[in-house]
Amino acid sequence: MSSVQVSKGRLWALGWVAVIALMGGTVAGGLIRAADSSPAGAALSIGGAPCGFHLGAPFETHATSTAGFEFPVYPADPHQTCQVAVTAQASLVPATGGSYANVSGNSTPTPLTLRFTGGPLPLGVTWTWRPDCADPSAPGLLTLTMDGQSSSSTIAPPTSCLPDLGGSSTISYDAAVGIQPDPYVAVGMASTADGLGYWTVLASGPTATARGDAAAPTPFVSSTNAPVVGMAADPTGQGYWAVAADGGVFSFGDATFDGSMGGLHLNAPVVGMAATPDGGGYWLVAADGGIFSFGDATFDGSMGGLHLNAPVVGMAATPDGGGYWLVAADGGVFSFGDATFHGSMGGLHLNAPVVGMAATPDGGGYWLVAYDGGVFALGDATFHGSAGDIPLAAPVVAVATTPTGDGYWLLGADGGIFAYGDAGFYGSTPVGAAG
Secondary structure: OOOOOOOOOOOOOOOOOOOEEOOOOOOOOOOOOOOOOOOOOOOOOOOOOOOOOOEOEEEEEEOOEEEEEEEEEOOOOOOOOOEEEEEEEEEEOOOOOOOOEEEEEOOOEEEEEEEEEEOOOOOEEEOOOOEEEOOOOEEEEEEEEEOOEEEEEEEOOOOEEEEEOOEEEEEEOOOOOOOOOOOOEEEEEEEOOOOEEEEEEEOOOEEEEEEEEEOOOHHHHHHOOOEEEEEEEEOOOEEEEEEEOOOOOOEEEEEOOOOOOOOOOOOEOOEEEEEEEOOOEEEEEEOOOOOOOOOOOOOOOOOOOOOOOOEEEEEEOOOOEEEEEEEOOOOOEEEEEEEOOOOOOOOOOOOOOOEEEEEOOOOEEEEEEEEEOEEEEEEOOOOOOOOOOOOOOOOOOEEEEOOOEEEEEEEEEOOEEEEOOOOOOOOOOOOOOOO
16 A cells, blocks of 8 residues: 545544343354353454454452453454344352352353444443352352353452342343443553553543553543543653543543544544654544644544445554545555555455554554564564464553563553563553453
8 A cells, every 4th residue: 555645534422332141042153162161261253253252361350249250252253243142141159169069150151242332341241149148258260151152250258148048049131231341441551651561541531550660640531421542641751541442532630732633523433643753742543544633743634434344443653743644444554645655465364353453663664463463564564473373362452662672561451461572561450360
């Protein structure tokens, strides 16, 4: 692909919705099955079926005399629009083996319909344990099995219990929970100026988790009107911006707020952002390739209004701020301003869609990262390794580069961090209690 210069694209409407509903009857579905069914570690399965999914590690929530276990169900392709009928069942057993004497609903098959309508956020399937005071009283293991995939969480003896359950604990699918995409997943990552730390941000809110020398975010923001989709670091290394799918921008630390698309009509969701080298502005990019510039960020063209073979999923800016690249899910790269085209994966077979990109410090190349953890190095970008050939507990959602350009980090949706080259590992950023 060559550089393109076109007019600013039209705004698109936000339309990400994914739901899960209880259905009657057991219906066979055309699913991709994981390579193994080990607890919380089934291999990520991509492609080859009309509606694939991957069952991730659960998050545990507590209420009085009740414990909930929410299992994220990731779409095999973050852009898939489909539904599939599955049979799910949860089993509760003592951690030391054997079985509990009186847990009603244990291993009861439950038919569900998984509906994916676009977007990377997983569905949330919740099973609830309501312990009777008599049983179980020993640590246990809760395992959810769904059409050949399994994921598990340990449970502790209850600190409180219900004496009026007829002498039996209960384990059951909670039909009132999980009707929206699970927001407690990581979606964005940015590194500090010296590369000795990083922030990661969740879809549920813009306040990030800091690791290494990354400054603790201030102020604290608890929620947004739309899912957070990405972030960018301020060049000072003491702050960052987060952007939501509706174009809302949130600034923390030294990062200054220069405007947003929040509250305006959009014809498609915002999917990412990039900051100018001096931190005086930023760009937002929408799924159609439309670009919105703020502060000292200059508009140098977009793909808005043009036909795309796949949606745009991310962007990166040139070192001088005089241009930027956009990347699409099929690996196609579009260059604007003084950004030089260094090649793409467009038109080639990919095992999984591309989900993000990062540029080298001199602008002479860039890395593309795929949903399965595969990394593609183009131009003077050096390949230092990838997660494309290992089982993943959750798909990869973002990439960030070190200041030297001799390494990079990959971020998993579960907050897992993969460090390559001279990128240091400063700790993962778990998004929930996974047992």
